[in-house]
Amino acid sequence: GESVGLHLPTLSVQEGDNSIINCAYSNSASDYFIWYKQESGKGPQFIIDIRSNMDKRQGQRVTVLLNKTVKHLSLQIAATQPGDSAVYFCAEPSGGYNKLIFGAGTRLAVHP
């Protein structure tokens, strides 16, 4: 998922496979990133975050990787389940950390 896009990219995976959702950012000074999950008909929900002094952070079945050299962020979901089907957004604070700017989002479709 790029930070700017004209349409919503979709990632289709088989249940049980691992999923990798990508995000690019442009500001090399960015130092905090968040991943949100938005299920159909609901608001975005916080999944995991990472500060720029880390390269990797793990949660339950999710891992976020940060590559500051190429300004790239990824969310890895292990053993993807049907309940993981949603739109995933990367986000970062901006405007003096007063507002959250969201990427364009990636739709994850999990097939049985």
Added chain:
Amino acid sequence: DTAVSQTPKYLVTQMGNDKSIKCEQNLGHDTMYWYKQDSKKFLKIMFSYNNKELIINETVPNRFSPKSPDKAHLNLHINSLELGDSAVYFCASSRRQDLSGNTIYFGEGSWLTVV
């Protein structure tokens, strides 16, 4: 317990009408927001309030007027609705204004359709 609740969830109205969306958070947070999500799922901030004080107004038309009677409530009033106002409006809150290391919690959204 619902942390950030907004009403109504669905709203269908005619062009030119005036409508309001209400939002309440029971998290004890200082900062509240309104975000707009378009048909392509793009999320964009509209306003933020910190302790009832307007902090951010992202060049939103004057037809949109937020009001925060106290720090637990942030309502959005929209005058003279236009077709392009059709979107999902999300209320959100955070513990404090500084978002570094600080999570934003979203409500379930209000689906506005202008016909």
